[in-house]
Amino acid sequence: MKRISLLFSMTFLLMLGAWAQKAMTPPHVMVVPDLIYCKAHGYVQQFDNNGITETVPDYERALSEDPSLHAVLTQVAQLINDRNQDIVIIDLLEAINNAKADAAMAAANNGDQSESVEEAIIRNSEADILIKVQFDLLKNGPQYQVSYTITGTDAYTNRMFAPVEGMGAPSTSANPVVLLREAVYNHMNAFLDKVLAYYTGMTTKGRMVAFEIKTTSTSAVNMSSKVGEYTLREQIEDFLYDNSVDGNGLDRVKSGNTFMQYQGVYIPLVATIRGRQRKQGAKDVAQKMVTYLEQKGVTADYKVRGLGKVNIYIR
Secondary structure: OHHHHHHHHHHHHHHHHHHHHHHOOOOEEEEEEOHHHHHHOOOEEEEEEOOEEEEEEOHHHHHHHOHHHHHHHHHHHHHHHHHOOOOEEEOHHHHHHHHHHHHHHHHHOOOOOOOOHHHHHHHHHOOOEEEEEEEEEEEEOOEEEEEEEEEEEEOOOOOEEEEEEEEOOOEOOOOHHHHHHHHHHHHHHHHHHHHHHHHHHHHHHOEEEEEEEEEOOOOOOOOOOEEOOEEHHHHHHHHHHHOOOOOOOOOOEEEOOOEEEEEEEEEOOEEEEOOEEEEOOHHHHHHHHHHHHHHOOOOEEEEEEOOOEEEEEEO
C-alpha cells in the first residue's frame, strides 16, 4: 500500500511539474549580431551617455549592408525554433522599425535623447533574452571554415551567460550560413538548456532592474520630506520592497537628499496587472511607482531606457 501511495505521489509531482513548466510564460528571444562583429565590420555608432561616449551596434546598417548577416541570424533563430517551438522569436528588423516609429513620435513631442538607438530597439523588442552571434569566415587554400561564438545575454542587464564557441569543419563551400548551421547544429540543445535554465531562474529570483529616482529643480519635496507618515525616501523603499522578490537588491543603493540609485532590484517576472496575471517588465513597475506616489500627493513621471533601466522624476 505504501509503495502504491509513493508511486501515486511521484506521478502527481511529475504531472504538477510538467503543468507548471507548460503554464510558465515562454521566453521572448531576439537574435542579434554581437558588438564584436559590428565593430569588426564598421557597423557601429557613437552615443553620448551623460558626457561619456559609448560605441553601440548599428543594427539597421549591419542588416542593410551585410547580405549574409540577416540570413545567419535567421538560421540561428530557426535552429532554436526547431528544438523548442514554445520560445517566442522576435524579429530584429521588426524591432528596428518599431524603434524608428517610436523615435519619430518622441521627436514630434520634444522627447529627450537619453536613450541609445540600441537601447530603443531592445526596449521595443520586449525580449527577455538576446542571442548574440559573432562569426568569421576563414579561408585556407581552397577550403573555408567558420569560427563562431553564440552567447545568451539578459536583455535587461546585458549579463552574458551560456557562451558556445568553436570552429566548423573545413569545407569547399564559402556560404557562411551553411557552414554556421553545420558548426553549431550539435551544440544547440546544450545551449538552449542553459538559456531555458537561466530564464526559469528568473521565475524564482526575479529579474534585475536598475532604478534612479531624483527630484527636479521645480520639485516641492526632497528625499527627506515627509510624505504622509514617512519620508519620501522611506515611501520609495517600502514600495520597492513590496514590488520586488523579498527586497532583493535594495541594499545596493546610493542616495542623497535629491536622488536614490539602485544598482538592481529583482522584480517578479509575473505579477497581477489590471486584475490579471501577466509577464511584468520594468515599465509596469515604473507605472505602479508613479501611481503610488501620486496617491501620496507626489507628482512624478518615468522614462525607461532599454528594458532594465528606469528613471523616475519627482516633479
